[in-house]
Amino acid sequence: MKKAIITGVTGQDGSYLTEFLLAKGYEVHGLIRRHSTPCDDRIAHINDANFFLHYGDLTDSLSITNLVREVQPDEFYNLAAQSHVGISFEVPEYTAEATGVSTIKVLEAIRQNKIDTKFYQASTSELFGGLPETAPQSETTPFHPRSPYAAAKLYAYWITVNYREAYDMFACNGILFNHESPRRGADFVTRKITLAIAKIMAGKQDKLSLGNLDAKRDWGYAKDYVEGQWLILQQDKPDDFVLATGETHTVREFVEAAFEEVGIKIEWRGAGAYEEGYCAKTGKLLVDVNPKYFRPAEVDLLLGDPAKADRVLGWKRKVSFRELVKIMVQADLKIYGR
Numbered sequence: 001m002k003k004a005i006i007t008g009v010t011g012q013d014g015s016y017l018t019e020f021l022l023a024k025g026y027e028v029h030g031l032i033r034r035h036s037t038p039c040d041d042r043i044a045h046i047n048d049a050n051f052f053l054h055y056g057d058l059t060d061s062l063s064i065t066n067l068v069r070e071v072q073p074d075e076f077y078n079l080a081a082q083s084h085v086g087i088s089f090e091v092p093e094y095t096a097e098a099t100g101v102s103t104i105k106v107l108e109a110i111r112q113n114k115i116d117t118k119f120y121q122a123s124t125s126e127l128f129g130g131l132p133e134t135a136p137q138s139e140t141t142p143f144h145p146r147s148p149y150a151a152a153k154l155y156a157y158w159i160t161v162n163y164r165e166a167y168d169m170f171a172c173n174g175i176l177f178n179h180e181s182p183r184r185g186a187d188f189v190t191r192k193i194t195l196a197i198a199k200i201m202a203g204k205q206d207k208l209s210l211g212n213l214d215a216k217r218d219w220g221y222a223k224d225y226v227e228g229q230w231l232i233l234q235q236d237k238p239d240d241f242v243l244a245t246g247e248t249h250t251v252r253e254f255v256e257a258a259f260e261e262v263g264i265k266i267e268w269r270g271a272g273a274y275e276e277g278y279c280a281k282t283g284k285l286l287v288d289v290n291p292k293y294f295r296p297a298e299v300d301l302l303l304g305d306p307a308k309a310d311r312v313l314g315w316k317r318k319v320s321f322r323e324l325v326k327i328m329v330q331a332d333l334k335i336y337g338r
């Protein structure tokens with residue numbers, strides 16, 4: 001039986017990866033932080049004798065070293081991070097520590113304990129910075145981080161490559177473009193939109209306030225992406241891979257598609273900070289722009305080229321953009337009783 005450690009096990013990806021690995025017969029060990037109120041909603045349903053939780057924190061090297069020594073994992077998935085780009089501008093130092101520097105603590109824990117482990121680092125399309133002239137972005141596109149989050153992930157990316165080259169470790173980066181699901185955190189734009197629609201339909205919210213509607217993202221379904229994470233560690237040679245859909249949409253298009261799921265056509269009026277979205281049938285204001293959601297520096301266009309993952313891993317996204325929107329809207333409508 002293979003053993004895996006997952007940091008970030010309570011997060012969107014950590015929860016799906018746990019289910020995926022347990023189904024493959026792994027023993028799964030998750031690192032969790034202590035919270036004053038429970039924060040394990042995404043994994044609370046998992047009742048499996050091969051699933052173990054350990055208290056720790058990525059910023060605490062002792063807890064990482066002890067965990068690695070105790071479990072002696074075959075695979076280590078480093079998913080934990082302060083993962084919100086907008087919030088990283090407000091907590092830049094902590095983001096540098098938790099999202100960047102912490103990766104060296106894991107790599108050193110593996111190296112110093114001489115454990116034969118395959119290591120996966122959750123790298124990100126944010127590394128590219130979304131400069132329109134670089135799209136579509138692939139493994140060879142230059143990096144240009146545009147946030148404290150992306151700058152921290154840049155360190156984590158390169159220290160992973162460095163440990164592969166310097167110590168011959170099986171250390172890999174998955175450079176993942178945005179992936180979403182009904183388990184996505186409520187402060188990321190897709191889930192914020194689908195939750196708001198469910199609340200509006202239930203009469204519990206009037207309208208949805210957003211920031212930059214023009215940003216373009218390559219959105220896929222999180223379940224497809226955790227399979228890709230696993231595939232990256234099943235190769236004979238360690239390497240870095242982009243996982244993406246190869247398709248991009250604006251935030252505005254996501255809003256339109258999500259409202260269409262509940263039979264509402266959005267009619268836009270105005271522009272920039274004054275843009276508003278109305279129900280085409282009733283004229284009710286449903287969407288507006290609040291500049292408080294603008295970021296000090298924006299990533300304008302993410303569009304990934306997943307050709308290498310297709311060729312080497314045999315990985316392709318399965319769920320389309322429209323199917324993803326539908327899955328998310330339907331799940332949130334269910335939460336609000338529809």
Ligand code: NAP
Binds near residue numbers: 011032180
């Ligand atoms: P998420 O839902 O925000 O989950 C983040 C996880 O990290 C949570 O389990 C969180 O624990 C944990 N964590 C945060 N700080 C920690 C610390 N100091 N010590 C231990 N655990 C800590 O993120 P996600 O969407 O699943 O993404 C997983 C990883 O992939 C992240 O590294 C993210 O940056 C990266 N990524 C995500 C995407 C995407 O589109 N989802 C794309 C590219 C890369 P708590 O529950 O205790 O807060």
Ligand code: GDD
Binds near residue numbers: 084126179209211
């Ligand atoms: N969160 C949020 N809230 N974003 C908004 C809003 C809003 O109200 N209005 C517009 N946006 C725009 C953001 O400015 C950004 O351009 C886009 O929507 C997507 O924002 P997020 O959903 O917060 O995701 P992200 O692209 O910044 O980061 C996510 O994907 C990265 C991979 O590209 C996170 O999961 C990162 O951890 C991940 O690395």
